[in-house]
Amino acid sequence: MLPADLDPDRIPGHIACVMDGNGRWARERGLPRTEGHEAGEEALFDVVEGAIEAGLEWFTVYAFSTENWRRPPEEVRFLLDFNEQIILKRRDQLHERNVRIRFIGRRDGRVPRRVIRRMEEAEVLTRANTGLTFTVAFNYGGRAELVDAVQRIVDSGLRRVSERTVARHLYDPDMPDPDLVIRTSGEHRVSNFLLWELAYSELIFSDTLWPDFRREDLFTAIKEYQDRERRYGSLAGGGR
Ligand code: FPP
Secondary structure (H helix, E strand, O other), rough: OOOOOOOHHHHOEEEEOOOOOOHHHHHOOOOOHHHHHHHHHHHHHHHHHHHHHOOOOEEEEEEEEOOOOOOHHHHHHHHHHHHHHHHHHHHHHHHHHHOOOEEEEEOOOOHHHHHHHHHHHHHHHHHOOOOEEEEEHHHHHHHHHHHHHHHHHHHOOOOOOOOHHHHHHOOOOOOOOEEEEEOOOOOOOOOOOOOOOOOEEEEOOOOHHHHHOHHHHHHHHHHHHHHHHHHHOOOOOOOO
């Protein structure tokens, strides 16, 4: 059930999320960091259900950044396997919920072939679905995305470039810019996430560590977004 104070007609079309704080959540409990990531999976799929309930059209999460390769090799290995297992475990459930799964990021030689295969399978399985589009940013960096876009523009031989040209060469040209970006765990940074796309997004920073984040927290963020929109949209409201 959506909270009564949410306006169902003004649900943002696209919310993107930096799921931060898994490591700290685990440390606070004396657990290995990997258990923080596992708890983060529960949080993520509760929030995806919330996104479906709220009628969101696009929901994007930052699962693995181009900077995450700098983590200790055991954690990198864990995260690669973990992501592969999540795709395998959740794809049918998401398919039944009419969710279209997409991945953005570099599918380069550092990502094991088997992980790329899982991504492609999930995309193909769910490509005709018409509900939520759930985009997973994997081996993703905003600067890398812009570099890749520029490279493809150069390769195509285009000589005149506009904002539309750049937007058309991003990883997913169909993806609308996010209306709202949420980052958890009290960090107030963008961290190379969707640099081009978030030019006009509302940003909401939550102190909650990602493994504790639930659909109710998503609804609270949507409420804050709606309140901001109401304030900024009304000249009379501010009295000025
Ligand atoms: C940040 O916490 C979180 C991550 C690096 C990984 C989050 C990934 C998932 C929950 C899985 C998503 C996968 C799919 C396929 C949808 P952190 O380790 O940076 O935490 P810290 O800042 O407290 O150290």
